[in-house]
Amino acid sequence: MDLTQKIISLCKRRGFIFPCSEIYEGLGGVYDFGPLGVELKNNLKKTWWEEMIKNHDDIVGLDAAILMNPQVWKASGHLSAGFADELMECKDCRKRFKFDELNGDKCPECGGKLGKPRKFNLMMKTYVGPVEDEATVTYLRPETCQGIYINFLNVMSSMRLKIPFGMVQIGKAFRNEINPKNFVFRTREFEQMEMEWFCHPKEANKYFDYWKEERLKWYQKLGMRKENLRAKEISKEERAHYAKRQIDIEYHFPFGWGEIEGVHNRGDWDLKNHSKYSGKDLSYTEEDGSKYYPYIIETSVGVERALFAFLFEAYQEIKGGRTTTTESAKEVEVLLKLPKSLAPIKIAVLPLVKNKPEIVKKAKEVYQLLKPYFVCQYDEVGSIGRRYRRVDEVGVVASITCDFQTLEDNTITIRERDSMKQIRVEISKLQEVIQKILKGKNFLELGKLVK
Ligand code: ATP
Numbered sequence: 001m002d003l004t005q006k007i008i009s010l011c012k013r014r015g016f017i018f019p020c021s022e023i024y025e026g027l028g029g030v031y032d033f034g035p036l037g038v039e040l041k042n043n044l045k046k047t048w049w050e051e052m053i054k055n056h057d058d059i060v061g062l063d064a065a066i067l068m069n070p071q072v073w074k075a076s077g078h079l080s081a082g083f084a085d086e087l088m089e090c091k092d093c094r095k096r097f098k099f100d101e102l103n104g105d106k107c108p109e110c111g112g113k114l115g116k117p118r119k120f121n122l123m124m125k126t127y128v129g130p131v132e133d134e135a136t137v138t139y140l141r142p143e144t145c146q147g148i149y150i151n152f153l154n155v156m157s158s159m160r161l162k163i164p165f166g167m168v169q170i171g172k173a174f175r176n177e178i179n180p181k182n183f184v185f186r187t188r189e190f191e192q193m194e195m196e197w198f199c200h201p202k203e204a205n206k207y208f209d210y211w212k213e214e215r216l217k218w219y220q221k222l223g224m225r226k227e228n229l230r231a232k233e234i235s236k237e238e239r240a241h242y243a244k245r246q247i248d249i250e251y252h253f254p255f256g257w258g259e260i261e262g263v264h265n266r267g268d269w270d271l272k273n274h275s276k277y278s279g280k281d282l283s284y285t286e287e288d289g290s291k292y293y294p295y296i297i298e299t300s301v302g303v304e305r306a307l308f309a310f311l312f313e314a315y316q317e318i319k320g321g322r323t324t325t326t327e328s329a330k331e332v333e334v335l336l337k338l339p340k341s342l343a344p345i346k347i348a349v350l351p352l353v354k355n356k357p358e359i360v361k362k363a364k365e366v367y368q369l370l371k372p373y374f375v376c377q378y379d380e381v382g383s384i385g386r387r388y389r390r391v392d393e394v395g396v397v398a399s400i401t402c403d404f405q406t407l408e409d410n411t412i413t414i415r416e417r418d419s420m421k422q423i424r425v426e427i428s429k430l431q432e433v434i435q436k437i438l439k440g441k442n443f444l445e446l447g448k449l450v451k
Contacts, residue, residue: 029180029188039344064147075277140174191303242269268293336395423447
């Protein structure tokens with residue numbers, strides 16, 4: 001099994017990601033996030049949101065609607081040829097392929113003859129209200145940023161903001177991709193985390209460079225290795241029509257380098273066009289009376305693509321077993337070394353044995369004690385070695401074991417995922433110690449080392 005298949009299988013087996021509508025044979029290019037997947041996704045979104053709002057000045061949040069007045073998509077250019085892929089259909093097997101992904105003029109599946117390239121718009125259509133006709137057509141947004149542009153005036157005036165400032169938003173986007181592929185890398189329904197920075201045209205280059213560096217640093221702060229990350233400058237010919245400059249932040253997936261985030265200098269294209277189509281003046285007036293359309297620097301992350309990259313980055317196989325139990329010595333053990341802030345489950349509570357009611361009772365009490373503060377899991381099934389392996393496989397940051405000594409002195413052991421070292425700590429100090437572990441404090445200084 002190759003690495004991608006291993007990750008897909010882990011995602012399904014351990015409740016991260018499932019194919020959508022699986023009992024009905026699925027729906028192409030759409031996925032559901034399971035109990036661990038939703039925690040991981042929420043952690044990723046929270047980490048990004050806090051990075052943008054807490055670590056930078058003059059950035060505010062927004063949650064605009066998925067459905068918008070269809071005029072938005074005329075002004076943005078999405079209804080014209082600009083947001084269309086060219087596809088070719090095989091005359092024999094009827095399969096469709098993206099024109100720019102084909103090598104040669106034969107069907108890659110059956111070798112049949114391909115028809116002429118046709119434009120195919122990626123917008124998902126729907127109707128607003130009971131009548132389905134041209135007047136009620138609208139679209140599911142294919143990107144979240146337009147909701148930000150059309151709220152430029154509302155946000156600026158209600159928050160009394162001055163240029164430069166930024167707006168951030170996280171939400172669903174939909175694209176009717178011709179060829180969804182590579183699991184959650186290219187899907188038809190996905191989430192974006194976007195930041196739009198409004199600035200004076202003369203400062204756009206400076207801010208573009210600033211945000212590019214900030215975004216690269218963010219991935220590295222979360223442990224992504226430098227060699228798996230690159231910023232690719234996109235040539236004028238390949239850039240989106242509105243972009244004055246564009247870099248793609250790419251991750252080195254096993255299936256090749258792939259874009260996880262785009263950083264764009266969109267110039268004044270968006271505000272100018274929305275002014276033109278809406279008839280509302282979206283220009284900005286400085287205190288000295290000078291007027292201009294702000295330039296926009298955009299950073300746009302695909303949540304699922306970034307999450308997928310973090311899974312690859314975290315996945316490790318340890319041959320011969322990393323736990324000390326003999327039963328594991330022959331097996332390959334999986335360690336999902338996710339950053340602590342992203343790990344879906346922070347703490348596992350494990351009674352050493354299941355058949356000693358006092359120990360089980362104590363472990364359940366500890367679980368109840370921690371549950372309001374951390375995402376916890378209680379597990380009493382199987383040997384302790386097997387349980388350690390189960391928690392390592394999904395990246396649980398630390399495991400707490402209640403044993404015979406717990407009954408005597410109210411202490412438990414904490415085992416750290418990465419070092420597998422164990423310390424003994426009083427139950428009364430547990431909450432504080434876990435908080436320190438999650439903040440990355442030196443584990444061995446937090447309790448008495450268990451030899
Ligand atoms: P691609 O060239 O791969 O289709 P794009 O250049 O069209 O992507 P953008 O429009 O810049 O992508 O969107 C910003 C981000 O949204 C991308 O970097 C990616 O992470 C994410 N994204 C775009 N399309 C998809 C998709 N179909 N599935 C999952 N994520 C996507």
